[in-house]
Amino acid sequence: MDVSFFTMPIHPVDKPLHKCLREDREAFLLADELGYAEGYCGEHTTDLAENVTSTVAFVASLAYGTKNIKLGTGTVNLPNSHPAAVASQIAMLDHMLEGRLIFGISPGGLMSDAEIFGNLNADRNAMFLECINMILELWKGEAPYDLKGEFWELTTRNTMIPDIGQGIVIKPYQDPHPLIVGTAVAPFSKGVTAMAARGWEPISANFLLPKWVASHWPKYAEGCELGGRKADPANWRVAKSIFVAEDEETARRYATDPNGPYVSYYRSILTKMRFGGRLGLFKEDQNMDDDEVTLDYVCDRLITYGTPQSVTDQILAFREEIGDFGQLVYAGHDWVDVDLGRNSMILMAEKVLPAINDAI
Numbered sequence: 003m004d005v006s007f008f009t010m011p012i013h014p015v016d017k018p019l020h021k022c023l024r025e026d027r028e029a030f031l032l033a034d035e036l037g038y039a040e041g042y043c044g045e046h047t048t049d050l051a052e053n054v055t056s057t058v059a060f061v062a063s064l065a066y067g068t069k070n071i072k073l074g075t076g077t078v079n080l081p082n083s084h085p086a087a088v089a090s091q092i093a094m095l096d097h098m099l100e101g102r103l104i105f106g107i108s109p110g111g112l113m114s115d116a117e118i119f120g121n122l123n124a125d126r127n128a129m130f131l132e133c134i135n136m137i138l139e140l141w142k143g144e145a146p147y148d149l150k151g152e153f154w155e156l157t158t159r160n161t162m163i164p165d166i167g168q169g170i171v172i173k174p175y176q177d178p179h180p181l182i183v184g185t186a187v188a189p190f191s192k193g194v195t196a197m198a199a200r201g202w203e204p205i206s207a208n209f210l211l212p213k214w215v216a217s218h219w220p221k222y223a224e225g226c227e228l229g230g231r232k233a234d235p236a237n238w239r240v241a242k243s244i245f246v247a248e249d250e251e252t253a254r255r256y257a258t259d260p261n262g263p264y265v266s267y268y269r270s271i272l273t274k275m276r277f278g279g280r281l282g283l284f285k286e287d288q289n290m291d292d293d294e295v296t297l298d299y300v301c302d303r304l305i306t307y308g309t310p311q312s313v314t315d316q317i318l319a320f321r322e323e324i325g326d327f328g329q330l331v332y333a334g335h336d337w338v339d340v341d342l343g344r345n346s347m348i349l350m351a352e353k354v355l356p357a358i359n360d361a362i
Contacts, residue, residue, distance in 0.1 A: 009334030042076025079110030198225025208241035236328030257307035310353035
């Protein structure tokens with residue numbers, strides 16, 4: 003098993019943005035030093051807590067400061083974008099990273115982003131599919147492209163000057179393109195099947211109950227069969243909110259503090275899911291009353307914390323529940339306490355991961 007890193011991120015709304023961005027960047031640099039395999043960052047336009055507004059720009063800031071870690075957009079919200087802009091920016095970023103880029107995509111889940119971009123009531127899944135298909139066509143095809151869809155039309159026919167390169171979209175460093183991944187945020191996700199059928203890989207979200215995470219593997223295997231490839235657990239990425247400390251009391255105090263980064267994270271997620279009518283993600287039984295889905299209920303089930311040995315045991319038990327997977331994605335949270343935040347990542351890489359691999 004490998005360990006990777008992902009952050010949405012979610013910060014206190016009153017924390018200075020420059021400090022948030024600097025700490026987020028430091029977390030990725032630390033992950034690279036510690037041997038984390040991959041690192042992903044989200045993007046949102048209209049959220050003071052989830053305050054990275056461009057995953058491409060953020061990842062670009064890490065391109066020449068990291069050495070080994072593969073960096074991923076986590077994710078580019080395609081309905082809020084233009085396929086030509088995404089294709090050219092991702093291709094450039096792939097060249098900056100010389101092939102260390104992973105292209106994470108999604109329809110986007112933040113409703114205020116959808117509203118400000120004017121697609122709140124649109125079929126965003128259809129927009130998502132048209133956008134990624136056009137991106138792939140731009141990379142595969144040649145100018146002037148002449149792509150027509152329901153939402154976009156792309157051509158450079160009237161303005162291209164091939165001799166000097168005008169009218170031509172650059173292609174990625176990786177041939178034919180970077181690995182494509184998508185987040186899986188729903189039980190029994192049909193999106194996982196569709197992604198796997200196209201050769202893309204899923205990341206199961208860290209705000210899904212274990213029983214719903216487990217539902218992703220058969221959907222992934224189904225998609226791989228449709229795509230004519232073997233379903234390999236090594237390709238399944240599973241995110242978890244984890245805090246590791248030297249002693250149990252420190253771990254318990256930091257991870258369960260009502261004003262701490264972990265509880266605050268799930269307070270924000272729970273509020274958004276309740277507002278959007280998506281509390282089913284948190285329900286062990288779909289017949290549960292919504293009022294039973296409390297913050298304590300969610301945190302008790304989704305935050306993994308303790309000493310290195312305790313966290314190792316919990317992750318091994320989680321693996322027994324959901325099945326084998328190849329990459330544990332450590333979810334980054336705000337560094338309320340910088341030393342504890344950094345040390346948790348260090349203990350995860352140096353103590354927990356080796357112990358897990360010795361046991362499996």
